[in-house]
Amino acid sequence: MSAKVPLTFMPEGKMVQVRAGISVLEAARRSGVPIRTRCDGKAACLMCKVTTDGQGLSTIQPMEQRKLAGLDAEGIRLACQAKVCGPAIVCVPEDPLRAAVRKQLERQREEPLW
Template sequence: MNKIRFEPHGKTVDVRTGVSLLAAARSAKVMLPSKCGGRGACTTCKVQVQSETPLPPLSRMEKHMLSDRMVADGFRLGCQCNVTGDAVVTIPEDPLRRTIRLQLEAARREKEENQ
């Protein structure tokens, strides 16, 4: 069994070799969106993977959907990348949620400064 830890949630799950990272996230009850149903066509399940065990080669869809920079930074598609050993998987913050969070934080700081 392989231990996969999902960040920033801090949840760990034991899964067998060959299970997709998307399936591992679901086992850990971690929200990892997948609009295309796991076919590698939407990139909503992209994750950053840190693994001491070499990951499987990029799938055809990953080569098409991920930039060279993203691949160099350790990004993979959760639905296409299978577990090969223990790993830490970081789920990036949704861009819309990030924008809203930053706006709320700025408004909170402004309010505190004016008090």
């Protein structure tokens, strides 16, 4: 049986205990943290990019490295390929549609009522 390790999803700060060896994408799904994907974790759509400091995740494999084309140097990983090995923190970008709605609501709040 694999040991449980802490995984923190930012910017929410949601910390969960996950089985070592699980992908970040699967951990997010089980924890109710939305990460966009179309390929169901096959590293084809590249939508599941997350940012990390690299701590607590598996080393990047050649296929993921090719897909990211240098973005891994900036701390970008594919959630479907990165496996949790130890305590880790990943930053999940805001869904583009949710971000657009949030920005529109902020603009509306700033507008005068008359």
